[in-house]
Amino acid sequence: MALQCGIVGLPNVGKSTLFNALSNAKAEAANFPFCTIEPNVGVVTVPDHRLKTLEELVKPQKVLPTVIEFVDIAGLVKGASKGEGLGNKFLANIREVDAIVHVIRCFEDDNVVHVAGNVDPLFDKEVIDTELQLKDLESVNKKIIRIEKIAKSGDGKAKKELEILNKFKTGLEEGKNARAIDVEEEELEAIRDIHLLTIKPVLYVANVDESSIISGNEYVEQLRENVKSENAEVITLCAAIESQIAEFEDPEEKEMFLSEYGLEESGLNKMIRAGYELLNLITYFTAGPQEVRAWTIKKGWKAPAAAGVIHTDFERGFIKSEVIKLSDYEKFKTESACRENGKIAIEGKDYVVEDGDIMHFRFNV
8 A cells, every 4th residue: 555644844844854864764674774765755664673573483584674765845835726836736745645744843053044933833834734735625615515505406416515615614714624624524525525634643853952851841832732632643753863863874773862961763764653543544464485565555444455465366256364462472472373272263254353462364366
């Protein structure tokens, strides 16, 4: 699944520094290092300690982690919704991603000029929010014009749709992001075809200075308070530190560097994993002597759909799946021992795959 998170932020907030750190980061599994698809698109592995566990147990020829794409979306300035700067291109790029990573400056530094003259994370957030909301309002208004004509003819479905659209229009005009507007899940169908920008899930990344990397600061707290209504996550990291971490090739040296700052893992790893979770994704594994591999699926998928990410034939001809829990694999050490101890479950088409399942599919086409 080619899933993308778009990294956005105003100038001088640390967005490009973070993306460059991602570019330089050495992937934990050498089989799938960071690579660049286009100048502003990078594919990076999702950190997962379970792969290491399976590698030690199975001893495969290769290990393939799951991945996520990050897109460095440039060109946002005030007025982007009206086409200023690289506005139209920026908004088109945002529309294509599955989720948004919004980098916000939460540090003081006289050597780094702020576009507004002073550090104000809520102002930064509002500028980008406003541009996206204005574009969404334009999309909603266009659809309202279309639906109004049908609703006036007495069409009941159109009347209901118009009511929902007006709810979004009111919310957007009040400065709310679409994801913060209180609607029922089924009501989202009314706006699904217009692909609203502010309906996308968002991860706020507070870029702090070195002294605030553990405890945060007042700017981070302001941001957390502000996004409560959006049910959005805020993570903190220091882009300057991340740039240094990305230079280390030796894992032990990297661990020593992190420990000096009291960190257990890099902020980029947190960001990558949070982006993965933001998209409501889980991982299942296949494990054999040739390879141990992580596969990305949406939470709630059933076994045939999960099999389909390996090959469409697996889904089309699905018969059954064999499922081992990682805890059982760790306990009994081998697949054959799991089988002997009754720890391989045979599951049918209605089985909902769980995060961390080790699976083998039976199919016939």
